[in-house]
Amino acid sequence: MGHITLSNVTKQFGAVEVIPPLDLHIEDGEFVVFVGPSGCGKTTLLRLIAGLEDVTSGSVAIDGTDITGVAAAQRGLAMVFQSYALYPHMPVRDNIGFPLRMAGLDKAEIARKVEAVAETLNLTGHLDARPGQMSGGQRQRVAIGRAIVREPKAFLFDEPLSNLDAALRVNMRLEISELHQRLKTTAIYVTHDQVEAMTMATKIVVLRSGIIEQVGSPMELYNQPRNLFVAGFIGSPKMNFVTGETAAQHGAATIGVRPEHIALSKDAGDWKGRVGIVEHLGSDTFLHVTVPGAGPLTVRVAGEMAVRFGDTVFLTPDANKIHRFDAADNAMSRRP
Amino acid sequence: MKPDAKPALFGRIPILGRFGLWIWRNPLIAPALLVVIVVTQAPFILTVIYSLFRWNLQRPENTAFNGFGNYLDIFRDSRFLDSVVTSLSFTVAAVLLSLLVGLVYALLVHDRFFGRGIVRTLLITPFLIMPIIGALAWKYTVLSPIFGILNWIVRQFGGTPIDWIGMYPVASVVAVLVWRWAPFMMIIILAGLQALNDDQREAARMDGAGPWAETRFIVLPHLKKYLQLSGLLGSIFIVNEFDVIFMLTQGGPGTATTNVPFLIYQSVFYSFDIGHAAAMAVVIVLGTIVVVTYLLKLLGSLMGDLD
Amino acid sequence: MAFWNRRPAAARGIERASRLRTVLAWGVALFVSFPFLYLATSGLKTEVEAPKMPPAFVPVPEFLNGIPFTYTPTLQNYRLILAGDFMPYFVNSAMATLVSTLIVLLLAIPAAYALTLPQTTSKRNVLFFLISTRFLPVVGVIIPIFLATRFVGLLDNVLALIILYTAMNLPIAVWMMRSFFQDLPADVLDAGRMDGAGTFHELTLIALPMVKNGVLATAFLAIIFAWNEFLLALTLTTTRAATVPLYMISFMSAQGLWYAKMSAAGTLVALPVVILGWFGQKWLVRGLSMGAVK
Ligand SMILES: Nc1ncnc2c1ncn2[C@@H]1O[C@H](COP(=O)(O)OP(=O)(O)OP(=O)(O)O)[C@@H](O)[C@H]1O
Numbered sequence: 001m002g003h004i005t006l007s008n009v010t011k012q013f014g015a016v017e018v019i020p021p022l023d024l025h026i027e028d029g030e031f032v033v034f035v036g037p038s039g040c041g042k043t044t045l046l047r048l049i050a051g052l053e054d055v056t057s058g059s060v061a062i063d064g065t066d067i068t069g070v071a072a073a074q075r076g077l078a079m080v081f082q083s084y085a086l087y088p089h090m091p092v093r094d095n096i097g098f099p100l101r102m103a104g105l106d107k108a109e110i111a112r113k114v115e116a117v118a119e120t121l122n123l124t125g126h127l128d129a130r131p132g133q134m135s136g137g138q139r140q141r142v143a144i145g146r147a148i149v150r151e152p153k154a155f156l157f158d159e160p161l162s163n164l165d166a167a168l169r170v171n172m173r174l175e176i177s178e179l180h181q182r183l184k185t186t187a188i189y190v191t192h193d194q195v196e197a198m199t200m201a202t203k204i205v206v207l208r209s210g211i212i213e214q215v216g217s218p219m220e221l222y223n224q225p226r227n228l229f230v231a232g233f234i235g236s237p238k239m240n241f242v243t244g245e246t247a248a249q250h251g252a253a254t255i256g257v258r259p260e261h262i263a264l265s266k267d268a269g270d271w272k273g274r275v276g277i278v279e280h281l282g283s284d285t286f287l288h289v290t291v292p293g294a295g296p297l298t299v300r301v302a303g304e305m306a307v308r309f310g311d312t313v314f315l316t317p318d319a320n321k322i323h324r325f326d327a328a329d330n331a332m333s334r335r336p
Numbered sequence: 337m338k339p340d341a342k343p344a345l346f347g348r349i350p351i352l353g354r355f356g357l358w359i360w361r362n363p364l365i366a367p368a369l370l371v372v373i374v375v376t377q378a379p380f381i382l383t384v385i386y387s388l389f390r391w392n393l394q395r396p397e398n399t400a401f402n403g404f405g406n407y408l409d410i411f412r413d414s415r416f417l418d419s420v421v422t423s424l425s426f427t428v429a430a431v432l433l434s435l436l437v438g439l440v441y442a443l444l445v446h447d448r449f450f451g452r453g454i455v456r457t458l459l460i461t462p463f464l465i466m467p468i469i470g471a472l473a474w475k476y477t478v479l480s481p482i483f484g485i486l487n488w489i490v491r492q493f494g495g496t497p498i499d500w501i502g503m504y505p506v507a508s509v510v511a512v513l514v515w516r517w518a519p520f521m522m523i524i525i526l527a528g529l530q531a532l533n534d535d536q537r538e539a540a541r542m543d544g545a546g547p548w549a550e551t552r553f554i555v556l557p558h559l560k561k562y563l564q565l566s567g568l569l570g571s572i573f574i575v576n577e578f579d580v581i582f583m584l585t586q587g588g589p590g591t592a593t594t595n596v597p598f599l600i601y602q603s604v605f606y607s608f609d610i611g612h613a614a615a616m617a618v619v620i621v622l623g624t625i626v627v628v629t630y631l632l633k634l635l636g637s638l639m640g641d642l643d
Numbered sequence: 644m645a646f647w648n649r650r651p652a653a654a655r656g657i658e659r660a661s662r663l664r665t666v667l668a669w670g671v672a673l674f675v676s677f678p679f680l681y682l683a684t685s686g687l688k689t690e691v692e693a694p695k696m697p698p699a700f701v702p703v704p705e706f707l708n709g710i711p712f713t714y715t716p717t718l719q720n721y722r723l724i725l726a727g728d729f730m731p732y733f734v735n736s737a738m739a740t741l742v743s744t745l746i747v748l749l750l751a752i753p754a755a756y757a758l759t760l761p762q763t764t765s766k767r768n769v770l771f772f773l774i775s776t777r778f779l780p781v782v783g784v785i786i787p788i789f790l791a792t793r794f795v796g797l798l799d800n801v802l803a804l805i806i807l808y809t810a811m812n813l814p815i816a817v818w819m820m821r822s823f824f825q826d827l828p829a830d831v832l833d834a835g836r837m838d839g840a841g842t843f844h845e846l847t848l849i850a851l852p853m854v855k856n857g858v859l860a861t862a863f864l865a866i867i868f869a870w871n872e873f874l875l876a877l878t879l880t881t882t883r884a885a886t887v888p889l890y891m892i893s894f895m896s897a898q899g900l901w902y903a904k905m906s907a908a909g910t911l912v913a914l915p916v917v918i919l920g921w922f923g924q925k926w927l928v929r930g931l932s933m934g935a936v937k
């Protein structure tokens with residue numbers, strides 16, 4: 001259980017409208033990821049759902065029940081914060097048990113549930129430690145434990161992994177995905193990380209200035225971005241955009257080609273260009289190529305590539321994967 | 337019940353009603369607020385009322401409404417006018433000197449050196465010592481004609497011992513006040529210095545600033561609001577100084593060091609003249625309010641946004 | 644280079660003062676401390692020795708008698724004082740100070756907390772009203788307070804001092820506690836709200852344990868102000884409820900100028916909060932600036 005509906009929700013801080021009227025429906029069991037540039041209102045939206053912030057107008061419903069005026073605690077949601085937000089003066093055991101204690105469960109029951117959660121999160125040996133004595137990854141696990149122990153209708157995550165180092169981040173990402181597979185609880189997850197968004201989400205919501213630009217599965221967004229903004233935002237490295245004469249040849253104001261959809265050759269191709277910086281990642285090579293008439297383009301080549309700064313190369317975009325945008329930046333149909 | 341019915345208990349009286357409602361809705365704040373109102377605001381209103389009456393505790397039968405008569409009296413009374421001047425000179429001299437000395441203390445102990453902790457502790461101690469004991473220490477260990485270190489030094493140089501407090505009463509009081517309040521200024525200024533990050537000072541030095549230029553162009557401008565804050569707070573406390581005067585000079589010799597608070601104390605507890613004392617009290621409160629207004633503005637800007 | 648200068652330059656923070664400044668700072672500190680250090684010293688001398696000049700600073704064992712600037716310390720003055728009528732004054736001071744501080748904390752903590760909550764309205768007005776009462780000259784209210792205290796029969800009763808010291812310290816305590824509450828990470832309090840803590844539990848189970856130092860600092864400051872208070876004690880008490888500053892006054896007028904005993908008494912009276920202040924040094928600035936400066 002746990003489908004969430006926002007209808008006509010707006011939020012103003014003073015005179016500033018951070019969220020213009022917004023509608024969103026989240027199905028039970030979905031893993032929804034909010035992405036968007038910094039300051040676009042992801043956190044605000046999450047806090048509106050959580051009840052930590054009051055909506056200026058509109059309504060929020062969970063399982064069909066309007067909970068717009070309901071206090072955060074009564075909404076049956078759990079939140080995991082970027083800063084972990086653990087209670088520093090309580091041992092892990094009490095941290096995880098706190099929501100149950102507030103719900104008035106008896107001691108034995110709390111102890112049992114806390115033990116069970118600690119078991120699933122590999123925290124059993126740390127139950128008596130204070131948050132201050134734990135590593136970042138362990139702290140985040142405690143925070144997750146505190147969220148799942150009360151069996152909420154939905155989890156809200158606000159960039160939960162961004163304080164962790166790269167390796168740990170991958171681990172935790174997998175752990176959270178696994179948890180979601182197992183619990184099947186609705187989750188809303190805010191992140192800046194492309195990989196997190198693409199790998200974890202069943203549905204991605206792309207926000208810009210409080211407006212939903214597009215909602216869809218990761219592959220939908222990747223393959224059929226609705227406009228220039230989404231096209232540029234989803235995918236890494238970023239999609240190449242070409243305007244002017246070259247775009248006009250395709251009957252569009254702008255065309256977009258992802259770096260991985262451009263073939264590279266030393267002998268022949270559609271566009272001739274000069275190689276700038278070359279980034280060797282081992283698994284891939286990113287080339288920054290300046291093409292007269294099209295501008296600088298990024299090209300992604302699988303594996304290692306023996307090209308050097310200043311070399312002349314030829315680029316050929318995959319004709320089936322060229323995205324076309326009109327003057328208003330909206331996507332046009334693919335070329336037949 | 338009518339839909340627009342106001343909450344029954346407080347809704348009737350406009351201003352009081354709003355206030356009452358607020359109190360009702362903020363049960364966590366209300367007790368603290370009420371204690372403060374009852375213990376400080378109510379008495380002040382009474383002071384204002386007393387100031388309008390001719391009232392001497394020794395001649396209660398003469399009590400009568402006197403309008404602004406008490407105010408006219410005190411503004412014709414040279415003792416009061418003198419005490420105002422005394423208060424002002426104490427405050428201005430002591431605040432400015434304390435600021436200067438406090439700034440020197442702060443600059444001296446800001447950077448790390450051997451025993452900085454002890455030096456800081458010694459420097460703040462005059463502020464922690466009970467004011468009357470601090471004044472007592474000065475009276476007997478420093479300024480006393482017989483036991484004082486000052487006269488011992490004078491004698492070592494062949495001079496004649498001096499009755500310091502008798503000869504220089506105002507200077508003596510100011511000296512003790514500065515001794516007591518300079519640490520207060522230092523504490524706030526030090527916090528200001530700590531808020532100035534080292535990078536800025538280092539950058540200035542890289543740009544070729546010497547110690548003097550660094551102080552003048554980087555440190556002092558940064559300290560401005562801390563100096564203001566400590567100066568305003570200091571003024572409010574020093575204008576009301578009573579303890580040091582009570583212990584050091586009892587307002588004398590003559591009335592040389594009688595400031596307004598001391599005069600009020602004398603009027604109430606030596607002459608039992610409630611009416612005039614109350615009028616003086618109202619005047620000093622009004623005077624303080626001017627300074628307090630500036631202070632609140634400053635505090636407000638330091639605090640940033642509220643509500 | 645002196646041994647203490649050998650710390651790595653990379654140990655960041657405030658940089659090192661020059662040798663000259665070190666000497667200067669020590670000089671100024673000792674100069675400024677003379678009155679109270681010498682007072683404390685005199686309290687350890689005999690009545691004969693105390694007023695003698697040149698001043699003797701250095702306590703030495705008896706067999707070294709006669710070296711200039713030295714004296715043989717004795718606790719005899721303290722014994723006499725403690726055997727005399729000092730204790731009742733001390734108990735009164737302790738009562739007035741500690742009880743008022745306790746009440747101050749009980750009232751200030753919830754108020755300060757509520758003044759950080761987003762739903763509380765008129766926060767600015769309340770805060771500024773509170774603090775302006777602290778800046779109101781005591782002489783502005785002393786007359787009605789004296790009369791009212793007399794009227795309700797609380798003259799020379801510690802209760803009167805407790806009430807007044809409570810009101811005196813409340814505004815500063817509220818401001819100070821509020822500044823500590825405001826420094827708490829908002830996420831942790833939000834987490835509390837998500838976990839179902841109401842305002843009461845949020846305060847008692849989450850916020851308060853996280854600002855333990857703040858409570859301690861506030862208590863320190865309230866104790867210092869209450870203990871050192873003189874004017875109200877002077878006007879509202881005479882014998883039964885008199886506090887230590889009044890002990891000092893009555894001691895001086897009753898016993899005359901016994902220099903050594905007076906010094907010992909002064910030291911004894913001032914020492915408790917001086918020590919407290921030494922320990923609470925790093926928090927003083929917050930209290931003295933109403934939490935505006937950290
Ligand atoms: N309490 C507040 N008062 C005023 N403005 C706010 C408040 N909270 C957020 N804002 C503003 O609302 C906008 C959206 O903020 P929000 O924190 O939701 O962005 P975000 O998408 O989470 O950004 P980030 O990716 O950096 O976390 C920002 O412009 C921010 O300045």
Ligand SMILES: [Mg+2]
Pocket residue numbers: 042043044
């Ligand atoms: Mg955010």
